[in-house]
Amino acid sequence: QVQLVESGGGLVQAGGSLRLSCAASERSFRTDGRAWFRQAPGKEREFVAAIRWSDGITRYVDPVKGRFTISRDNAKNMVYLQMNSLKPEDTAVYYCAAGVQAFGTRYDYWGKGTQVIVSS
Secondary structure: OOOEEEEOOEEEEOOOOEEEEEEEOOOOOOOOEEEEEEEOOOOOOEEEEEEEOOOOOEEEOHHHOOOEEEEEEOOOOEEEEEEOOOOHHHOEEEEEEEEOOOOOOOOOEEOOOEEEEEEO
C-alpha cells in the first residue's frame, strides 16, 4: 500500500520557521485531498491545513492563519507546510494525510509524523 513520509521537523526558537515535506511512496499516487494534522503531548490530534490538489484551494485552522502555508508540487507529487512565526504552542508531532475527497472528514493515508519543538 501507499505510504506517506514526513520530514523537516526539528527544534526551533519562537519566531523562527520550518518547512515540512510529505512524500508518497508511489510516484503515481494521486488523491484530491491532502492535509496536515498535529498532536501535542496530552492532547488529541487536530486539523492544521488542507489543500485540494485539483485546483490548489487551501483551508487552515484559525490559530495558524497568516503564519502557515500549505502547498503542493505537481511534478514531485509532494506536499509542504511552510511554518513561519512559530510559537511554543505549535509544538507537536505533525502528520501528513491524504484522502480521495478534499476538505472531507476521512483520510485514508497517514504518515508516521515528524516532531516540531518550538522553544521560548
